[in-house]
Amino acid sequence: MVVNLKKFTNKPELFTGGHRLCAGCGIATIIRQVLMAVENPVVISNATGCLEVGSSIYPYTSWKVPWIHSAFENSAATISGVETVYQALREEGKVAEDIRFIAIGGDGGTYDIGLQALSGALERGHNFTYICYDNEAYMNTGMQRSSASAYGSWTTTTPLGKVGKGKTIRKKPLTDIVVAHRIPYVAQAAPGHWRDLMTKVQKALATEGPSFLNILQPCVPGWRIEPHASMKAAKLAVETCYWPLYEVVDGVYRVTVKPKQKKPLAEYLELQGRFRHLLAEEQQPLLDELQADVDAVWEALLNKSAPTETKTKEE
Amino acid sequence: MAIRVAYTGNGACAQAMRQVEPHMVAAYPITPQTEVVEEFAKFVADGKVKTKFLPVESEHSAMSACIGGAAAGGRVMTTTASQGLAYMWEMLYIASGLRLPIVMGVANRALSAPINIHGDHSDTMGARDSGWVQLYCKTVQEVYDTLIQAVRIAEHDEVRLPVMVCYDGFSVSHSLMDLEVLAEEQVKGFVGSFTPRYPLLDIANPVTYGPLALYDFYFEYRRQQVEAMATAERAVGEIAEEYASLSGRRYSAVEAYRLDNAEVALVSLGSTASTIEYAVDRLRDEGVAAGALRIRTFRPFPKDAIREALEPLKAVAVMDRSESLSGWGGPVGIEVKAAFYETEARPLLLDVVYGLGGRDVGVDDVREVFGELKKATDAGKMSDPVYYLSLRE
Numbered sequence: 001m002v003v004n005l006k007k008f009t010n011k012p013e014l015f016t017g018g019h020r021l022c023a024g025c026g027i028a029t030i031i032r033q034v035l036m037a038v039e040n041p042v043v044i045s046n047a048t049g050c051l052e053v054g055s056s057i058y059p060y061t062s063w064k065v066p067w068i069h070s071a072f073e074n075s076a077a078t079i080s081g082v083e084t085v086y087q088a089l090r091e092e093g094k095v096a097e098d099i100r101f102i103a104i105g106g107d108g109g110t111y112d113i114g115l116q117a118l119s120g121a122l123e124r125g126h127n128f129t130y131i132c133y134d135n136e137a138y139m140n141t142g143m144q145r146s147s148a149s150a151y152g153s154w155t156t157t158t159p160l161g162k163v164g165k166g167k168t169i170r171k172k173p174l175t176d177i178v179v180a181h182r183i184p185y186v187a188q189a190a191p192g193h194w195r196d197l198m199t200k201v202q203k204a205l206a207t208e209g210p211s212f213l214n215i216l217q218p219c220v221p222g223w224r225i226e227p228h229a230s231m232k233a234a235k236l237a238v239e240t241c242y243w244p245l246y247e248v249v250d251g252v253y254r255v256t257v258k259p260k261q262k263k264p265l266a267e268y269l270e271l272q273g274r275f276r277h278l279l280a281e282e283q284q285p286l287l288d289e290l291q292a293d294v295d296a297v298w299e300a301l302l303n304k305s306a307p308t309e310t311k312t313k314e315e
Numbered sequence: 316m317a318i319r320v321a322y323t324g325n326g327a328c329a330q331a332m333r334q335v336e337p338h339m340v341a342a343y344p345i346t347p348q349t350e351v352v353e354e355f356a357k358f359v360a361d362g363k364v365k366t367k368f369l370p371v372e373s374e375h376s377a378m379s380a381c382i383g384g385a386a387a388g389g390r391v392m393t394t395t396a397s398q399g400l401a402y403m404w405e406m407l408y409i410a411s412g413l414r415l416p417i418v419m420g421v422a423n424r425a426l427s428a429p430i431n432i433h434g435d436h437s438d439t440m441g442a443r444d445s446g447w448v449q450l451y452c453k454t455v456q457e458v459y460d461t462l463i464q465a466v467r468i469a470e471h472d473e474v475r476l477p478v479m480v481c482y483d484g485f486s487v488s489h490s491l492m493d494l495e496v497l498a499e500e501q502v503k504g505f506v507g508s509f510t511p512r513y514p515l516l517d518i519a520n521p522v523t524y525g526p527l528a529l530y531d532f533y534f535e536y537r538r539q540q541v542e543a544m545a546t547a548e549r550a551v552g553e554i555a556e557e558y559a560s561l562s563g564r565r566y567s568a569v570e571a572y573r574l575d576n577a578e579v580a581l582v583s584l585g586s587t588a589s590t591i592e593y594a595v596d597r598l599r600d601e602g603v604a605a606g607a608l609r610i611r612t613f614r615p616f617p618k619d620a621i622r623e624a625l626e627p628l629k630a631v632a633v634m635d636r637s638e639s640l641s642g643w644g645g646p647v648g649i650e651v652k653a654a655f656y657e658t659e660a661r662p663l664l665l666d667v668v669y670g671l672g673g674r675d676v677g678v679d680d681v682r683e684v685f686g687e688l689k690k691a692t693d694a695g696k697m698s699d700p701v702y703y704l705s706l707r708e
Contacts, residue, residue, distance in 0.1 A: 041518040043387070043515050043516065043518075045383060052525075052527070053527050056523055056525070056526035056527050057526065057527050057528075057529070058526040058527060058528040058529075058532045059532065061523035061526060063521065063523050064521055065521050066515040066516070066517070066518065066521045066522055067515075067521070067522075067523050067524065068382075068383065068386050068515060068523075068524035068525055069524065069525035069526070070379060070382045070383070070406070070409050070413070070524075070525050071379065071405055071406060071409055073375070074375060074376060074379035074406070077371065077375070077376035077379035077380050077383070078379045078380065078382060078383035079383060080341075080369065080371075080376070080380050080383065081339065081341060081369070081379065081380030081381060081382065081383030081384035081385075081387065081391070082383040082384065082386065082387040082515055082516075083383075084338075084339050084341070084367045084369050084380065084384060084389075085338050085339050085367070085383075085384040085385075085387040085388065085389030085391065085516070086387060086516055087367055088338040088339060088365070088366070088367045088389060089338065089387075089388065089389065089516060091365065092365075094388075095388075095516050097516075097518050099516065099518065116372060116373060116376075117372070117373075117375070117376050117379065119372070120371060120372030120373070120376055121376075123372070124369070124370070124371075
């Protein structure tokens with residue numbers, strides 16, 4: 001699949017401006033990239049969270065595609081009902097279009113409270129794509145820890161203090177958990193690498209059966225970054241191999257973006273206020289530990305990846 | 316042609332669902348509703364229905380899938396009980412708030428803790444303010460008849476609210492009773508085809524379901540639900556009449572039993588009404604001016620019909636098969652009392668909490684309650700506003 005930027009930027013926007021997401025918010029960028037990449041009609045189910053709140057304040061809506069929000073933990077279950085009725089109505093001849101179904105949730109709605117509904121929908125084999133925008137904390141309620149929060153980061157529920165060291169538990173390996181469901185298409189993406197992200201959206205939507213995209217999403221207030229720095233943060237996450245870009249097609253791993261020169265993790269961390277305490281001199285042992293962990297995960301990923309063509313940079 | 320068979324409440328529920336043949340059934344098995352899910356899965360496996368059966372991983376997802384399916388533009392159903400209904404709680408309010416015409420059978424069962432699998436009304440009474448129409452069935456036949464009518468009520472143009480069809484766990488769900496099953500074309504003709512409103516699958520006209528509505532609009536949403544619920548009271552009656560002309564069986568929001576010239580009566584929901592009616596016959600034979608009233612439609616609450624039926628009586632006992640734990644009895648008793656606030660004349664009202672966790676209620680128990688009403692009428696007052704029947708204390 002070849003993603004042509006000119007072609008896509010000429011498409012009418014399906015996610016319109018005027019929404020109330022923060023300036024520089026990574027979600028809006030991700031959703032615009034996703035919707036630019038879709039070719040079939042889509043119906044979207046959206047978990048409670050920043051995206052839902054920011055895009056649907058009655059009587060306004062940013063969505064120019066059919067969209068439903070029902071609750072926090074059930075985006076996957078909701079879309080499974082939509083998709084099932086679609087199959088029934090197709091058979092009755094009452095719906096003619098070849099529609100694709102997308103469920104969206106943040107890391108709270110996916111890694112944590114929505115994990116059961118996601119697992120159920122994956123197991124049942126619905127024809128849908130689940131997109132997790134992972135900003136590594138409950139950002140809609142103001143930066144509380146989630147199981148996706150990074151080791152070492154501080155959040156308002158893992159604060160720094162005389163005793164508190166921020167979050168001292170590893171991030172839940174959600175992408176691996178989804179891969180374990182043996183669904184046909186799983187990928188990690190980040191909006192700084194738009195071509196990679198949009199290609200994956202197209203592959204996911206073209207997949208027969210469930211597909212899953214875990215997309216790292218820079219959060220301006222939650223990561224303590226400047227609004228202009230969100231795409232820089234997304235790129236650094238990939239260039240440091242903190243957030244490897246890869247896909248798993250029918251169980252076969254492939255790294256899709258391999259940095260030419262892996263950058264030190266510190267470059268990614270120092271951009272963000274949520275990690276700044278890690279850069280103090282006395283924190284060097286912890287920083288070394290985090291770097292070692294990133295290296296180990298990256299090596300393991302390379303070892304299990306098919307030796308296919310990988311790109312070193314985005315245009 | 317209608318046929319007569321011996322069936323259980325769960326079987327009747329499944330048969331009605333088969334004949335309605337919705338686009339989707341999303342359900343999770345739970346005692347005492349399990350057979351409905353099993354029987355329906357078998358109908359699907361045998362190719363008797365085209366319905367898509369979604370064996371979800373939880374009741375929360377069952378209701379979530381129904382919400383998605385109904386919003387997509389399909390006729391959808393589920394069934395549950397007890398903890399399963401409790402697990403759906405969050406989604407019950409969203410189903411009604413989004414005005415989705417979902418139909419759900421509930422085999423009533425007690426709520427944990429302590430865990431108990433038997434029948435009482437704790438589950439659906441807890442959901443009484445969730446914006447669902449609630450209909451309580453006395454017999455296996457009524458489960459079947461009500462489920463079919465529920466489709467029309469839910470989809471009524473001026474209602475568009477989800478409907479719960481409640482029947483007592485085990486005493487109805489597992490009891491074999493006489494059932495007249497209508498011909499399939501009669502049922503299909505009665506329910507008609509589903510006309511969705513603003514379906515998600517209408518790609519040319521994209522809609523946003525479930526937006527954020529704050530202090531500037533939320534209140535108006537709720538007010539519209541109030542209107543819909545008020546309309547539902549009329550719709551339930553009209554649809555029952557139409558069904559009566561099809562089946563010969565007539566149901567109303569409240570059903571009076573030998574209330575003419577009665578002085579004392581018991582008010583109940585569900586299958587206990589059968590026992591009460593039996594006891595009323597015996598008491599009448601003995602010269603007691605006894606009667607009974609069964610509330611079939613609990614939501615919307617038929618306050619006018621209840622007032623009208625009970626106002627002339629001297630004393631009334633309201634049989635509550637759940638406890639509100641508010642300190643003054645069960646929810647039905649509290650609401651019936653509230654219905655009489657503005658009337659000049661009102662009977663003495665006794666709230667009787669009974670049958671929790673499936674504790675049996677027999678004719679002698681009913682006689683005991685009528686005995687309490689006799690004491691009250693003799694004394695001209697209730698000695699205690701709440702009476703716990705067949706309880707070890």
